[in-house]
Amino acid sequence: MIAYLFRRLLGIIPVLLGITIISFIVIHLAPGKPATVEQSLNPKVSPEIRAKLYKLYGLDKPLHVQYADWLKRSVRFDFGDSFADGRPVARRILERMPLTILVNAVSLVCVFLAAIPLGIKAAQKPGGRFDNATTVAVFVLFAVPTFWLALLLMQLVCIRLGWLPISGIKSLDFEYFSPARKVMDIGWHLILPVFVTTLGSLAGISRYMRSSMIEAMSQPYIVTARAKGLPERTVVYKHGLRNALLPIVTLVGLSIPGLLGGSVIFESIFALPGLGRLFYEAVMTRDYPLIMAEVVLGAVLTMAGNLIADISYAYVDPRIRYKG
């Protein structure tokens, strides 16, 4: 297992190199220059100063030299300074990370809490009334653009009913709240984003749960369990569910890239200062160091997710053994 892990971790290196090279080329070859440099291109700025600026950002060097420089710094976790405000990119990302992780982690927990019972219930009588109803619901949920759902809910819950705050993560008078009230306030602001993110992945995961449960319930050991006279509850929850959960565990790792992509849209709708919104800002201002760092982060998280999926698969199912 250790040897397998080691090999997988080594395997990440070429993939990461490939991803960064492709992204670097694509981002830098495009016409146009970063906004900060662009702004300084107004007629008042002399060509000498412009050249100095280019030099400062290393934009005057050939592309492969720029990439080599970037790579040398990046392996030491130095992703350079943001073009937008001159602060280290790593710090800007770290500032924004907790919120995105919080929203996605809470949603993921909600998704599983909802999807597992839904899947079990639907699997009890495949083709039954409940199963058919959820099938229809899942089809619709799959087809709903989640950012549209967010807009509808904002309109209904925040504006018509006035139950929840419409955007941001803090109330205006946040500064004066007691610590407990501050936590409550942030939680209050995050209800809608978490709800929408949850609905976004609920359809897929509840379907997986259903088919996994149907599969488990058709196994011979279920017949055995029934034959020895166990109550149906024990059969379903102890013998069926435990086995059905195995493949579902791996979905946690695999859902990471989707959540990251989704956070770009949700965070910009709800005005949440998270990673997704940071990436959007970076893209709009062509903040190259920030864009590259976020692409690397996204790729690392995607690969980490895949690895977690494979490892947890082996962990929950001892029949799977990876050779080193």
Added chain:
Amino acid sequence: MRNPYLTAGTLIIGVLAITAILAPLISPYDPARIDGKNLLAPPSPAHLMGTDSLGRDLASRMAWGARISLSIGLIAVGIATLIGLVVGSIAGFYGRWPDAVIMRFTDIMLCFPTFFLILAVVAVLEPSIYNIMAIIGLTGWMGAARLIRSEILSLKEREFIQAERALGASDARIIVRHLVPNAIGPVLVNATLGIAGAILLESGLSFLGLGVQPPTASWGNILIESKSTLGVAWWITVFPGLAILVTILGFNFIAEGLKKVIG
């Protein structure tokens, strides 16, 4: 009604396609015509879906938006499927190093945070319909490639392929005339789901302002205005979203129906 999914899906997409094709004829107004006297007018017999903040007729914009969404979906997936077919059949048919190289590259692409890449590319390249078609196509071929490769791996050892080889057929002929047609089923299902995905992606990009650019109407960029008209003009939020929902539902139905036909 032996295949209700396929029937329902085809019906939905058929109506949409006709709307898209006939948009110039059936839309009651010029989708870009600004009408200062009818700003944010609610739905009425004159404006079936109301007007936006520039007084443009929403129904007409929706009909023209259908053209954009459907063509982006079809062309992006066309590009992706074509790349997937070529790359996947080469990998599956020749095996050894071409397979190793291609599948390694496919793995790299699968680890790409695709949405991040698309956003970055679209932003640096100046968003346009063609850029979006290309970038969605270029980042979405991996599924098709894997499917066709695994199908060909199992097909190429079968007797009818060996017979063809014994008759002296060229590699290209075997791949194009015999392997691909026999392996195309799952790829078609995948492509149909892909169209739905591409349309959803385009609407998300346009909503972020990084997709189809105004004044060209797309369902996604009509929704941009819904943020500023929240609580004032429900029709601007409701209709474009419903259109996206129904379209995706239609393609997903067709995919489900096709699965039954093939499987």
